[in-house]
Amino acid sequence: MGKLTIILFVLCIALAGCKKSDNVGLAAIAAQAAIDDQIIKTYLAAHPGLNAKRVDAAGADTSGVYYIIVQQGNVKSLFTNSTQVTVADTGRLLTSGQIFTETNNFHPTYVLSSVILGWQVGIPLGEKGGIIRLLIPSRYGYGPNAQPNVGGDYGLTGGLPANAVLDFDIQLYDVVN
Numbered sequence: 001m002g003k004l005t006i007i008l009f010v011l012c013i014a015l016a017g018c019k020k021s022d023n024v025g026l027a028a029i030a031a032q033a034a035i036d037d038q039i040i041k042t043y044l045a046a047h048p049g050l051n052a053k054r055v056d057a058a059g060a061d062t063s064g065v066y067y068i069i070v071q072q073g074n075v076k077s078l079f080t081n082s083t084q085v086t087v088a089d090t091g092r093l094l095t096s097g098q099i100f101t102e103t104n105n106f107h108p109t110y111v112l113s114s115v116i117l118g119w120q121v122g123i124p125l126g127e128k129g130g131i132i133r134l135l136i137p138s139r140y141g142y143g144p145n146a147q148p149n150v151g152g153d154y155g156l157t158g159g160l161p162a163n164a165v166l167d168f169d170i171q172l173y174d175v176v177n
Contacts (some may be wrong), residue, residue, distance in 0.1 A: 071171075072132040079112060085109065092166070093167070112124075117141075122136070126172050129173075
């Protein structure tokens with residue numbers, strides 16, 4: 001009986017510790033989401049002509065990703081996780097405008113499920129031949145994970161920081177299912 005009591009006591013302590021750390025993690029995520037959303041809203045308030053719309057993710061207005069159709073495309077496409085998109089893109093930090101990636105004359109092809117969540121929810125709102133601009137909170141980008149190898153070619157010292165709010169211009173050259 002004594003061993004069972006000790007085992008139950010240790011198990012309760014372990015479970016209590018796990019629950020507490022989960023709450024701390026969720027609180028940090030929620031706090032960062034509020035910061036990101038405020039950064040984007042402040043940016044949009046300072047640029048009222050952008051006419052940005054918030055992406056509805058899975059039927060709910062919760063993604064925090066905003067999009068602007070810069071140039072209407074000419075072909076409506078069906079997008080799935082396995083859709084391949086050929087793009088030209090320029091990525092900037094929303095807070096500073098610092099470019100961290102730019103494809104210029106190179107047009108890479110990506111499988112939609114392999115790109116950041118902001119692209120996964122935003123690109124399907126565009127059309128082949130068009131240009132879409134995406135304002136992406138960190139939770140739909142790289143989150144709390146700094147990307148030290150991204151942006152150095154563009155003078156971004158230390159790479160892409162953790163919790164970066166991103167701004168992409170994406171031209172959709174091709175969409176293949």
